[in-house]
Amino acid sequence: MGTRRTSLPGVGTQYDFTTDEGRHISVVVHHDGRRFLGFYDADDPDACRLEVPLSSDEATALAHLIDPAPIDAVRTDGIDLVTEHIPVGARSPYAGLLLAETQARTRTGASIVAVLRRTAAHPSPGPDFRFAIGDTLVAVGTREGVDALAEIIAGG
Structure with a gap:
């Protein structure tokens, strides 16, 4: 099983997932919150066989079916906040x-x-906390802010 995160400048972020059986699935999260679930041909990992657009509510419902207790986005004064690893x-x-x-x-x-x-x-690491390879940062912010932070940490 492998996962990969790719920044799509001007669009959002693509998350690719490969199952133990070698099946390729991706989720594209647009900056405006739209999401697309893509299923790829096993013989050609670049050929998308089916693309399913999902609204934010539909994506949340699907996530709850897969994991009944995921971390939800927090809504504060009309601003969407996300939590991401x-x-x-x-x-x-x-x-x-x-x-x-x-x-x-x-x-x-x-x-x-x-x-x-x-x-x-x-929890609540201070400014003197030293990162190590293999650490997972728990970040909170807007979708754009968290995506930008992920790019910075990855070296993009």
Whole structure:
């Protein structure tokens, strides 16, 4: 099983998922909240056989069918906030650096509210928290802010 996240400039983010059987499924999340679920041909991983557009409510309903207790978007004063897990990979320019060095909140408006590490969870990390390869950042912000933070952490 493998997953991949790809930023689509001016569009949003594409999440690709490959099952243990080698089937390729993708979800494209547009900046405006629209989502498309894509199913790909097993013989040609670039050929989309079926694309299903989903409204935000439909995507939430589908997510609840797959996982009855996912983390929902939080709605505050008409602003949609999302929570997302962002991996710190081996190619991240921030592996080994301090949270303060990302200037995440200043650059994106998104906040890193926790860091998950194999050995422990670190809620509310301070500016002196040092990232390590394999960490998973728990970020909260607007869709655009969280996507921008994921790009920064990935080195994009």
